[in-house]
Amino acid sequence: MSYIEIRNIFKIFGPDPEGALELARAGSDKDEILAKTGHTVGLHDVSLSIEQGETFVVMGLSGSGKSTLIRHLNRLIDPTAGSVSFGGEDILSMDIPALNAFRRKRLGMVFQRFGLLPHRNVMDNVAYGLEIQGTDRKTREAAASKWIERVGLAGYEAKFPDQLSGGMQQRVGLARALATDPEVLLMDEAFSALDPLIRSDMQDELMKLQAELHKTIVFITHDLDEALKLGDRIAILKDGKLVQVGRPEEIILHPADDYVQAFTRDVNRGRVLRARSVMQRLTPGSDRSEDDSNAPVIRDDTRLEDIVSISLKTGQTISVMDRDDNRVGLIDRDQVISALSR
Amino acid sequence: MFPEQLNVPLGKWVNQFVDWLVINYGAAFEAFADSLLTVLVALEQVLRGAPWWVVLIAIAAITWHASKNWKLAVGLVIAMFAIGTLGLWDKAMQTLALMIVATSLSVIIGVPVGIAMAMSNRLRAIMLPVLDTMQTMPSFVYLIPALMLFGLGKVPAILATVIYAAPPVIRLTDLGIRLVDQEVLEASRSFGASRKQILFGVQLPLALPNIMAGINQTTMMSISMVVIASMIGARGLGEQVLMGIQRLDVGAGMEAGIAIVLLAVVFDRIGQAYGKRSQRSHAEDV
Numbered sequence: 001m002s003y004i005e006i007r008n009i010f011k012i013f014g015p016d017p018e019g020a021l022e023l024a025r026a027g028s029d030k031d032e033i034l035a036k037t038g039h040t041v042g043l044h045d046v047s048l049s050i051e052q053g054e055t056f057v058v059m060g061l062s063g064s065g066k067s068t069l070i071r072h073l074n075r076l077i078d079p080t081a082g083s084v085s086f087g088g089e090d091i092l093s094m095d096i097p098a099l100n101a102f103r104r105k106r107l108g109m110v111f112q113r114f115g116l117l118p119h120r121n122v123m124d125n126v127a128y129g130l131e132i133q134g135t136d137r138k139t140r141e142a143a144a145s146k147w148i149e150r151v152g153l154a155g156y157e158a159k160f161p162d163q164l165s166g167g168m169q170q171r172v173g174l175a176r177a178l179a180t181d182p183e184v185l186l187m188d189e190a191f192s193a194l195d196p197l198i199r200s201d202m203q204d205e206l207m208k209l210q211a212e213l214h215k216t217i218v219f220i221t222h223d224l225d226e227a228l229k230l231g232d233r234i235a236i237l238k239d240g241k242l243v244q245v246g247r248p249e250e251i252i253l254h255p256a257d258d259y260v261q262a263f264t265r266d267v268n269r270g271r272v273l274r275a276r277s278v279m280q281r282l283t284p285g286s287d288r289s290e291d292d293s294n295a296p297v298i299r300d301d302t303r304l305e306d307i308v309s310i311s312l313k314t315g316q317t318i319s320v321m322d323r324d325d326n327r328v329g330l331i332d333r334d335q336v337i338s339a340l341s342r
Numbered sequence: 343m344f345p346e347q348l349n350v351p352l353g354k355w356v357n358q359f360v361d362w363l364v365i366n367y368g369a370a371f372e373a374f375a376d377s378l379l380t381v382l383v384a385l386e387q388v389l390r391g392a393p394w395w396v397v398l399i400a401i402a403a404i405t406w407h408a409s410k411n412w413k414l415a416v417g418l419v420i421a422m423f424a425i426g427t428l429g430l431w432d433k434a435m436q437t438l439a440l441m442i443v444a445t446s447l448s449v450i451i452g453v454p455v456g457i458a459m460a461m462s463n464r465l466r467a468i469m470l471p472v473l474d475t476m477q478t479m480p481s482f483v484y485l486i487p488a489l490m491l492f493g494l495g496k497v498p499a500i501l502a503t504v505i506y507a508a509p510p511v512i513r514l515t516d517l518g519i520r521l522v523d524q525e526v527l528e529a530s531r532s533f534g535a536s537r538k539q540i541l542f543g544v545q546l547p548l549a550l551p552n553i554m555a556g557i558n559q560t561t562m563m564s565i566s567m568v569v570i571a572s573m574i575g576a577r578g579l580g581e582q583v584l585m586g587i588q589r590l591d592v593g594a595g596m597e598a599g600i601a602i603v604l605l606a607v608v609f610d611r612i613g614q615a616y617g618k619r620s621q622r623s624h625a626e627d628v
Contacts, residue, residue, distance in 0.1 A: 074532050096536075103534030115529030119547045129533040180533070 001088060002049035003216060004073065004184070009046045009082035011068055011240075014039030017080045030239045042068040043079070044240040052183075055210060055217040057231030059224060065240040066220045070188050073218060074107050075099055086184070104133045108177030112189035114169045116161040122148060122172050123157040129180035140179075147175035151205070167198035174206070178213075187219045191226065203229055224263050228252070228272045236260055249277045269340055270305030278304055278339040279320045279329030295319050300328060304339055311336045360487045368491075375497040378443070382496055386439040394431055398422055401608065408615035418611055421604045430579060430601045437568050437578035437605065440496065444503035444564045449557055452508045456515025456553075457541070466516065473509040481506055481570050489574060499576035503567040510559035518552025519545045550620040558613030565606045579605070 012020045012033075020039035023032070030041045043065045050056045060066040071077040072084055075091060084091050086106065094102060108129065116125050123141060124131075126148055130140035148157060151171040161169055170190060177185055191199045203226060210217060221227050227234045228248040236243045236251070236259075244256035252272050255261040275298055296310050297319045310318060311333055320329040363371075389397065398419050405415040425434045459466045481502050488498035522545050530544045546553075572580030579598050586595025 071528075076528055076531060100534040100536055103532060105534075107532065107534075109529065109532035111525050111529055113525050115523075115525040117526060117530075117544060118523075128530075132530075132533050132535045132539055186532070 003052035003087055004048075004050035004218075005083075005085045006046060006048040006050075006069075006072070007083045007085075009043050009069075009072060009079045009084070011042035011065070011072070011077065012039050012080045013042055021080050041240050042077075043072075046082075046237075046240070046242050048235055048242070048245065050216060050218060052216050053214045054232040055219060055230055057219045057221060057227040057234045058237060059221055059227040059234055060237035061222055063239070064237040066222075066237050067188055068240075069237065070186050070218060070220050073184070073186055074103055074109060104129065104180065106183045107186060108180055108182035108184070109186040110170070110173045110177045110188065110190040112192055114161070114166075114173045114193075116169055116172055116176075118161050121158050121160050122153060122164070125161065125172055126175045126179050128176055133180065143179050144175070147179045148172075150178075150209075151175045165198075166194050167202065170194060170202060171205075174202075174209075178209075182215070184216045184218065187217060189220050189222065192221065192223070199226075206230065224267060228267060236263070248272050249274060253277060268305075270308060271303060273304040273339055274300065275302045275304075275307060275318075275320045275331060276300040276329070278307070278335055279331045280335060281329045282327060297321055299323075304336070307331060308336055308340065356487075360490055364490055371491045375492045378447075378497055378500060379495075382439060382443045382500065385442060386436055389435040389439050390432060394426055397435070405612055405615065408612050408619060411615070414611060414615065418608045421608050425601045425604050428597045428601055430582065430598060433577070433579050433582055433598075434601055434605060436576075437565075437580065437602075440500065440503070440568070440571065440576055440578060441561070441564050441605075441609070444500045444507060444567075445557070445561050447500065448504050448508040448560045448564065449511055451504065452511035452556070452560065453515050453553065455508075456512045456556075457519060457546075459512065459516040460519035460545075469512070473512060476505050477509050481567070485570075485574055494575040496576050498574050499567075499571035502574070503564045503571055506567050507560045507563040510563065511553070511556035514552045514556030514559070515549065518549030518556075521552065522548045551617060554613070554617035554620050558610065558617060561609045561613055562606060565602060565609065568602060
């Protein structure tokens with residue numbers, strides 16, 4: 001059983017969701033149900049398993065239900081049907097005090113438009129989660145200071161949100177979510193409102209933090225490049241239904257349907273594909289390592305864009321090694337070119 | 343002609359209801375009236391007993407506290423001084439006391455009602471027409487039962503003023519809370535804030551500029567009630583206007599009218615300054 005288990009979630013918006021739920025269960029799709037009952041299907045039979053410590057990205061266009069989905073994880077929205085559990089604990093059966101305790105201790109959330117408290121300065125915003133928990137001022141300000149510095153905002157403690165740029169505001173949002181040391185970080189289009197350059201910075205920053213913190217991150221985005229960059233695994237939603245779940249390379253190499261394929265068309269493959277999915281796999285025993293002892297050697301998780309430059313420089317066939325230094329495959333120039341061009 | 347058989351004896355029912363109230367709960371109303379009167383009389387004694395220059399200094403201090411603008415403070419002191427030069431100082435203090443009590447009561451009732459309306463769509467649907475009625479019903483209509491319940495004097499005047507003046511603060515408290523950014527609320531909920539923590543930590547502080555605007559309007563409306571209030575025995579500037587009308591003394595009426603306007607200006611400017619202050623709560627350290 002995975003850390004976070006989402007099982008057969010339906011969410012239907014409207015005055016009488018039960019009636020529409022029958023239709024949805026019988027297989028009617030979003031448009032049909034809207035036409036027949038006037039109810040909007042937010043999520044249609046979504047099941048997901050998210051592992052502890054992974055960065056799980058949910059991708060979809062607006063109206064796909066991705067923001068609805070993430071709000072089920074902390075019950076800002078309750079499902080019409082289905083179950084959500086964390087570490088085996090069913091969160092839908094929690095009463096209000098238990099739910100609040102769960103939100104305080106185990107979750108942090110970052111919002112698209114930051115959701116900062118405009119009447120509180122940076123320090124008090126970052127300390128907010130701890131204040132809600134009832135931590136005393138000294139302790140919470142010490143913790144907040146640490147995180148403010150960690151996200152690069154030292155010196156801005158006394159500033160108010162409207163005195164900061166968008167990127168800085170989202171750093172405050174991130175620090176606020178991390179200050180309570182949650183197990184799970186929920187990020188709802190956290191970087192979508194930022195300029196491309198700052199967005200890229202924040203993505204790098206998040207990856208750097210994650211390399212140290214190993215939180216479970218659920219990240220919502222409408223941007224496939226962002227999903228591919230950040231996600232250990234990616235789920236693609238369309239009209240409230242799950243279309244595909246997989247590792248970035250699986251999504252690129254084996255799109256589940258035309259919809260996913262249309263998305264992946266413009267992706268920079270060099271940045272997503274890794275040696276292991278481009279190489280010609282060696283069957284054990286057929287190792288020809290003697291032939292070319294000074295051939296270039298790379299790891300199996302090397303990105304295609306790095307392989308390109310090695311291949312161009314040396315012109316030789318490249319050996320691919322796995323984590324235990326066994327040679328597992330070979331890549332020649334033609335394979336590099338065909339992997340890039342498809 | 344409308345058929346007489348279809349007449350609904352609403353008036354009779356209301357009379358019976360008021361009679362029933364007076365008979366069964368007269369003592370309770372009296373106790374309530376007494377406590378309200380005690381507060382009002384005490385405040386009136388303080389204001390009328392204080393030397394005029396102490397009141398002027400207090401006005402200056404409050405204005406300075408609200409606006410940090412000495413020109414405004416001086417202007418409002420001059421306005422109050424002008425009321426004194428019209429020979430209406432004592433009456434103005436009576437009106438002031440009545441207004442302070444009526445406005446305070448409106449806020450004490452109005453803010454919680456506004457909060458409740460913001461929390462419940464059903465209550466809001468019920469309250470909106472009630473508020474419309476409170477503002478459009480001619481005040482004499484509810485002055486009559488108020489008189490029966492409380493007798494002639496200051497208490498029914500306060501109640502009539504509250505009925506007329508409370509709606510703006512109720513409406514703007516409701517509006518202010520509903521206008522709080524949904525994402526900020528979600529953020530607060532996502533950190534596990536309880537309803538109380540959300541209300542006092544997020545909703546009320548962010549609704550404060552609107553609530554202040556409501557309080558300011560409530561104050562203005564309670565000033566506009568002083569003349570009517572004086573008809574049922576509240577003393578003060580309104581009494582002077584009434585006397586001017588009865589004796590066809592245009593000058594006296596005009597003097598009292600000007601004093602009422604000046605008092606309104608003073609209240610309005612102080613109220614607005616506090617409203618602005620709540621908006622730029624952090625602008626000072628920019």
